[in-house]
Amino acid sequence: MVRRISSKWAKTNAIRRNREVARHLPETSKLTADHLKRMLDRYKMVYVKPDRGSYGNGVMRVEKSGAGYRYQAGRKIVKFRRFEALFGALRRLTRGKTYLVQKGIHLLRYRGNRFDLRVMTQLSPKKRWETTGIIGRAAAKGKIVTNYHNGGKVYTAETLLKPHTTNVHAQLKSLARLGVQTGRSLRKSFPGISEIGLDIAMDKSLKPWILEVNTKPDPYIFLKHPNRAIFNKIRRYQTAR
Secondary structure (H helix, E strand, O other): OOOOOHHHHHHHHHHHHHHHHOOOOOEEEEEHHHHHHHHHHHHHHEEEEEEOOOOOOOEEEEEEEEEEEEEEEEEEEEOOOHHHHHHHHHHHHOOOOOOEEEEEOOOOOOEEEEEEEEEEEEOOOOOEEEEEEEEEEEEOOOOOOOHHHOOEEEEEEEHHHHHHHOOHHHHHHHHHHHHHHHHHHHHHHHOOOEEEEEEEOOOEOOOOEEEEEEEOOOHHHHHHHHOOHHHHHHHHHHOOO
């Protein structure tokens, strides 16, 4: 059975069927000029990302302001006066491949750098969905993606959330529950799925937003967690299947 789904669009469509999970999905569409223009008019900032890809490669932050438009890829920022010029540049960069445009979430920051959280949720040996680990990733200075392979730094979720809330435990419990709900929902469409890694952005109101669902998440980021038992449990669940 299929255990890995590469298409972000397919995974988004699968989990948005669950009303509770859908509340945590930023608006996402396939990249077209009309979709990009409408979402920039509405949200002012969006992310453009390849439908298939990993490690944050190819992700761009696109913004609209009074001065025009701009996109950022890595640390490179390019500005445009007109939307048509912006979209023409993006079309050359995407080279005819399928890309998505997603409502931009203004991530919380830690020591000035944007961060998100990885929520690892797996089928237990008893075939029950269980969130087995949560860890945080802060982007390198000036970068828009948090991935470790793109220079991001790994922290415990508690470290990143503590400056923003007086009840870290409640936030982590809510994230663990969201992981389980998402796993159950995705498995209805793709029965071979047995583990997921949710990339979660937290906004200023501490609402979690699902940026992406990975169906073959890298467990080794949890080797950087000070509690080695978390990694050991994740690997135990993986090898039990």
